[in-house]
Amino acid sequence: xxxxxxxxxxxxxxxxxxxxxxxxxxxxxxxxxxxxxxxxxxxxxxxxxxxxxxxxxxxxxxxxxxxxxxxxxxxxxxxxxxxxxxxxxxxxxxxxxxxxxxxxxxxxxxxxxxxxxxxxxxxxxxxxxxxxxx
Amino acid sequence: xxxxxxxxxxxxxxxxxxxxxxxxxxxxxxxxxxxxxxxxxxxxxxxxxxxxxxxxxxxxxxxxxxxxxxxxxxxxxxxxxxxxxxxxxxxxxxxxxxxxxxxxxxxxxxxxxxxxxxxxxxxxxxxxxxxxxxx
Numbered sequence: 001x002x003x004x005x006x007x008x009x010x011x012x013x014x015x016x017x018x019x020x021x022x023x024x025x026x027x028x029x030x031x032x033x034x035x036x037x038x039x040x041x042x043x044x045x046x047x048x049x050x051x052x053x054x055x056x057x058x059x060x061x062x063x064x065x066x067x068x069x070x071x072x073x074x075x076x077x078x079x080x081x082x083x084x085x086x087x088x089x090x091x092x093x094x095x096x097x098x099x100x101x102x103x104x105x106x107x108x109x110x111x112x113x114x115x116x117x118x119x120x121x122x123x124x125x126x127x128x129x130x131x132x133x134x
Numbered sequence: 135x136x137x138x139x140x141x142x143x144x145x146x147x148x149x150x151x152x153x154x155x156x157x158x159x160x161x162x163x164x165x166x167x168x169x170x171x172x173x174x175x176x177x178x179x180x181x182x183x184x185x186x187x188x189x190x191x192x193x194x195x196x197x198x199x200x201x202x203x204x205x206x207x208x209x210x211x212x213x214x215x216x217x218x219x220x221x222x223x224x225x226x227x228x229x230x231x232x233x234x235x236x237x238x239x240x241x242x243x244x245x246x247x248x249x250x251x252x253x254x255x256x257x258x259x260x261x262x263x264x265x266x267x268x269x
Contacts, residue, residue: 020152027159034166047242051249052172064241099173108197108235108244112179112263119178126178130245132170 042071047104049130058127059095062086064102068110079110083117090121099127176248179261192230193222193256195247196267199238203247212243215250223254230258236267 042063062082063071070082077085090096098118102111111128118126195215196204203210210218223229231251235244244261251259 016148016152020148020155023152023155023159027155027162030159030162030166034162034168036165036167046169046171047245049172049174049245049249051174051252053175055173055175058173102241104240104242104245106241107237108239108241109237109263111241111244112235112261115176115178115261116180119180123178125175128174128176128245128248130172130174132172 041074044101044103045105046129046131047102048133050133052132053127055097055099055127058097058099059093060086060089060097061099061101061129062114064100064106064111064114066103066105068107070110070114079113079117082114083120086114086118086123087121090123096123097127098123099129101129174245174248176261177259191226191228192232193219195219195231195233195251197233197235197239197243197247198267199236201238201240201243203243212246215246216253219250219254223256229256230260231256233259233261234267235261235263237263237265 042065044063044065060072064079065071068079070077070079072082072085072089075085086098090098100111100114115126194206196207198204203212203215205215205218205222208218208222219231223231231254233244233247233251248259248261
């Protein structure tokens with residue numbers, strides 16, 4: 001019988017080192033390149049835009065879903081009825097600054113209805129959030 | 135006399151470290167977003183479309199229900215909206231741009247129209263929603 005020399009089993013960590021290097025690199029990449037976003041229960045794909053007015057820290061964000069419904073926090077409402085609801089919220093929080101986060105496919109009608117409601121609530125200017133286009 | 139205790143290799147404790155690093159990696163992968171968010175300030179429209187001025191110094195952008203866009207009835211691509219509007223306005227600076235959103239038009243078109251109107255240097259920009267644009 002021929003006997004083969006069995007190779008001594010390699011130590012596990014030796015092969016792990018390059019893997020760890022790569023994982024560390026990825027970790028550092030995500031740490032540096034990304035920005036954290038707060039979790040939201042409504043998924044919207046923002047419309048593309050070119051201009052940026054750099055409004056920051058707008059206290060109230062209204063989300064307009066693709067089907068035209070408006071979210072304020074965890075409350076959902078029809079765009080037509082949103083004015084009253086928002087007016088109450090603005091009175092409670094004592095602010096006039098509102099951002100609208102509308103889906104690109106949301107009906108323009110719903111956004112305009114919402115903006116009309118805001119005008120009636122005394123909001124002269126709103127901030128529409130967009131995503132940077134090419 | 136006494137046997138020396140066998141030295142433990144320092145590398146053996148690497149596994150928990152890798153576990154933690156993997157966890158961190160997955161956490162950052164899931165919570166990171168690379169979206170470049172911008173903001174666009176828009177003046178809220180008056181609730182009635184009747185208040186819109188209707189004279190010669192008005193350029194209308196139509197957001198049709200089928201998704202197409204037109205400037206004073208001339209169909210225009212969304213990418214060419216800005217140039218089209220500048221051409222329609224010409225040299226006059228006292229112009230008012232009115233954006234009419236028909237039932238069925240989308241927010242993307244509205245945002246593009248608002249940006250084009252802003253860039254064109256028009257004095258006033260008004261927005262209104264209508265059931266059907268009178269062609």
